[in-house]
Amino acid sequence: MAPLHGLYRPRTVDEAVGLLAEDDEARLLAGGATLVAMLNARVIEPTALISLRFIDEIKGIAKLSDGTLRIGAFTRHRETAASALLLGSSGVIRDAASQIANATVRNMGTIGGSVAFADPGLDYPPALVAAGALIELASKEGRRTVAASEFFVDWYTTALQPGEMVTGVLLRPSNGGAGVYVKHARVAGDYATASAAVCLEADGRCRVAIGACGPAPLADPAIDAALSGDLSDAALATAADRLAAAADPLDDVRGSADYRRRLIAPLLRRAVRAAEAALQRGRARAAARR
Amino acid sequence: MTETDSITLQVNGEQRRIDAALHDTLLTVLRDRLQLTAAKRGCNQGVCGACTVQIDGESMRACLSLAHNCEGADVRTLEGLGAEPRMRALQQAFAAAGAFQCGFCTPGMLVSAQALLEKNADPDDAAVRTALSGNLCRCTGYVKIIAAVRAAAAALHPEGGSAALPAGAQGTAR
Numbered sequence: 255m256a257p258l259h260g261l262y263r264p265r266t267v268d269e270a271v272g273l274l275a276e277d278d279e280a281r282l283l284a285g286g287a288t289l290v291a292m293l294n295a296r297v298i299e300p301t302a303l304i305s306l307r308f309i310d311e312i313k314g315i316a317k318l319s320d321g322t323l324r325i326g327a328f329t330r331h332r333e334t335a336a337s338a339l340l341l342g343s344s345g346v347i348r349d350a351a352s353q354i355a356n357a358t359v360r361n362m363g364t365i366g367g368s369v370a371f372a373d374p375g376l377d378y379p380p381a382l383v384a385a386g387a388l389i390e391l392a393s394k395e396g397r398r399t400v401a402a403s404e405f406f407v408d409w410y411t412t413a414l415q416p417g418e419m420v421t422g423v424l425l426r427p428s429n430g431g432a433g434v435y436v437k438h439a440r441v442a443g444d445y446a447t448a449s450a451a452v453c454l455e456a457d458g459r460c461r462v463a464i465g466a467c468g469p470a471p472l473a474d475p476a477i478d479a480a481l482s483g484d485l486s487d488a489a490l491a492t493a494a495d496r497l498a499a500a501a502d503p504l505d506d507v508r509g510s511a512d513y514r515r516r517l518i519a520p521l522l523r524r525a526v527r528a529a530e531a532a533l534q535r536g537r538a539r540a541a542a543r544r
Numbered sequence: 545m546t547e548t549d550s551i552t553l554q555v556n557g558e559q560r561r562i563d564a565a566l567h568d569t570l571l572t573v574l575r576d577r578l579q580l581t582a583a584k585r586g587c588n589q590g591v592c593g594a595c596t597v598q599i600d601g602e603s604m605r606a607c608l609s610l611a612h613n614c615e616g617a618d619v620r621t622l623e624g625l626g627a628e629p630r631m632r633a634l635q636q637a638f639a640a641a642g643a644f645q646c647g648f649c650t651p652g653m654l655v656s657a658q659a660l661l662e663k664n665a666d667p668d669d670a671a672v673r674t675a676l677s678g679n680l681c682r683c684t685g686y687v688k689i690i691a692a693v694r695a696a697a698a699a700l701h702p703e704g705g706s707a708a709l710p711a712g713a714q715g716t717a718r
Binding site for chain 1: 567569588590596674
């Protein structure tokens with residue numbers, strides 16, 4: 255394998271994807287929390303690195319003119335976890351960000367790095383699927399967006415094509431909804447053994463996704479449709495059974511596949527009840543203002 | 545065969561010109577080229593926190609930062625933070641509380657704790673635990689470490705730290 259021969263510092267996305275198009279063995283360096291660990295362990299040996307640190311257009315969280323929220327790919331978990339823009343059901347993203355690893359890693363890691371890495375134990379993927387987020391991509395050929403539910407394809411595999419990079423995450427505005435991410439881990443800061451993300455809108459629409467129970471977040475529009483308007487214990491139990499049947503979890507040091515399937519029902523129930531409570535609190539606040 | 549290049553890093557307020565390979569981490573450069581050995585090489589995987597330094601005012605892993613990607617950033621190690629009042633209070637409190645066993649994790653603990661006290665003058669136990677959750681002590685001496693951080697905060701603000709920051713500023717990122 256050729257040694258690492260270059261570290262590029264593009265200033266724009268166009269420059270970055272131009273570099274990526276010239277060398278398909280080059281890797282994009284965002285926060286480094288995962289990529290540099292893999293370099294140190296020689297798990298990967300890229301020929302060149304393209305540092306994203308100097309590209310302003312992929313930094314920070316902004317509200318676009320149509321109300322869409324855009325989280326730039328190079329936004330660190332710390333900033334996402336503290337954002338006052340992630341209101342309503344988009345709060346599920348903030349909730350997930352605040353539970354990633356530990357404070358120092360949250361100072362380093364970025365949302366673009368997380369979604370491109372697509373480890374099934376990560377916190378963002380289920381939260382993004384539940385939020386109905388779009389992943390914003392760029393290549394030399396142009397820009398496109400892919401729904402989060404279609405972006406995460408398999409273990410460490412995404413819809414990213416060669417020469418393509420993640421530039422951001424787009425979230426629809428949520429008016430008065432609530433979003434909750436519940437994670438079960440062996441100790442604080444570990445990868446999830448299993449997790450549940452729930453987005454509940456003010457009109458009763460509900461979307462759920464389960465993390466760390468298969469190659470990609472578990473979600474099903476039919477389950478969401480059944481839960482929208484019926485969040486009874488019986489409806490949640492049925493939803494959890496269907497999700498557990500569709501799960502394909504690992505048997506590993508964090509838990510057996512069977513244990514992970516059994517976690518789905520309690521995590522789903524906890525996340526849904528917390529979202530309902532948050533929705534009630536929001537309604538009470540709105541009523542107090544009137 | 546490894547390509548090296550000269551880079552300029554700002555370390556503890558000084559411009560330092562160093563030859564570094566592209567794959568060299570900031571930790572390698574600090575310890576092996578600049579002889580700044582407070583940051584420790586523990587896991588080299590970003591797990592243990594013994595290599596914690598501050599980059600542009602935030603605690604980060606030196607082992608997960610490529611030296612070449614740190615050009616233009618403000619890098620502070622424990623050596624460069626020692627005269628800062630919060631760090632002096634922390635060092636004194638660690639010594640008074642006996643918040644050591646082998647001491648290998650201590651530099652990382654101090655750098656993370658100092659970053660916490662800059663944002664939160666009067667952290668409770670939960671805030672200290674959260675701020676230090678990325679720093680492992682394999683002697684498991686956490687109880688005294690947490691007590692020492694709180695003692696340092698109290699020593700810095702004997703009137704009660706809550707008054708030291710304007711309302712709403714507690715725990716918020718800069």
